[in-house]
Amino acid sequence: MIQAIRVRSQTPRYRWRIVAGGGLLLAVVHTLLLHRLKLGDFTPDLYSVFALYLGLFASRQGRYVPCLVLGLIRDFFSIGLIGSYGVLFSLLHKAAGRARGKLDPDKLLNVFIMCLIGTFLVNFGYHGMLVISGYGIGWSRALVRCASIAAASAPVAVLVYPLAHMCLHRLGVGRAGGYWNI
Amino acid sequence: MRRTQEKLSLTWLLKHPLVATCILLALTIVLPYLRVGERLKLLTFLPLAHASGEVSETPYEELSEDERIRIDLQRERERVSELTAENSRLAQALKDKNALGDPEFAVTPLPPAVNAQVIFHGDSSSWRHSCWINRGRESGIEEGMPVVAGRTLIGRIFMVGDDHACVQLITDPGFACSCLIVDPDNADESAADRVRGVLRGDGSSMPHFPRLELEDVAVGAEVKPGMHVITNDYSGQLPLGLTIGVVRETIPQAGFLEVRIEASLDLSTLEVVQVLQHKRPELEEQALALLKKK
16 A cells, blocks of 8 residues: 555656657558558557557556647648547547446456457547548448457557566556556 | 636646647648648658758768768769659550550640659558658649659649658548549540549558549449549549559449449559649639630
8 A cells, every 4th residue: 555655656757758759659660560561451550559558557647648649649640630639549548547447457358358449439530530521431331440450459459568567567667556657 | 615717828728738639620620721730740750851861961062082972872873763763654654555545645745743752651540541752842842733653643742841742642531533434445435425433542551452442433334344544634633644543343333333443553662753743723724624625
């Protein structure tokens, strides 16, 4: 208990380095690597996986604004409307907070389910924004694509989240109540 | 309990970033002509464009012998690469011309082109398709200009900076252009008889791409696999006769015909492209052109 209070009272560590560095790294991965793999609609949405990680495991101060900033970084590297992913990732962190109360995110099956639903919702929301701009591709086709992206992203989350936990532990970041002090 | 009144100020917006982002998003949607987002993005890509070369601060005379030789070699290499690109463009144009028989659009000269190198492939969103090139306003490039490889359409300039520009690819959901379907075996077909349709990107990528779809093709139109799809200058947005692909299959739908096209190029492997200095005519010019046609 005392240790948990001590960890919570510590100043957050590596927050902006993780968000900015991770955001830029994912921009490179998405733009330069993923499209070369030619996975079609079955391409994982790594940004959403990362935003969900922040929403599930970051400290109270490390969720909302970092998710928003991550979304804005993604918007900057896309020709879409600026702020689209910013808003969607902010909403994702809210949804992740609620889901956390019902499902234990330290279990891999729960991570899989949460990532599947979270990624689906983000992409479906993005298509909704495309529809508002007049660029929709049709709801049935969009549903299939969102499901494909979600199906590709969920296994990635199951692999990456334990690795991320390990990295943060190695970096000496404290953890209390299941939240990393970032 | 008295509630403190908060004024809408910059400090308040910084404390509520979601509201600020929503305002930014709303401004981008409601006032598209301000192009707030585009301007910010161009600034983001400026260091990348500078890093791609061509920005030499030191005057040539002040450089050492070694540096001069290196720069000369670099210039020669760029010249060779430009000439190679020009050669491949002309070869492709000749190939397309031969493939289409000899109708009037195949012999129509294209507007002058600016060679450009792709510096950044892809888009961070899996729904949008774009790339960045190392030529901008300083090279005479403007928004809306068509981007081609040879005589094959790749996309159009979406936003332009001084020495870099963003290209919206034909597979992007925001891309749409008027097209004609041409039968290469029937080159004498009159312009009025050609089937028209609208090419609209759907954000799909490989292995779905290079499969594009043509919408709004009239039911009963005679469209067969193997026919060529080219751009139409109906709205003046693009020059007539840029190749898009070949018809692969047609699927009858309620009220229209869905035409699937095998695209001529794999966009993800492009290194050098050409920007056609084609300007969309003003409304009055378009009206005059239509009157002349009648």
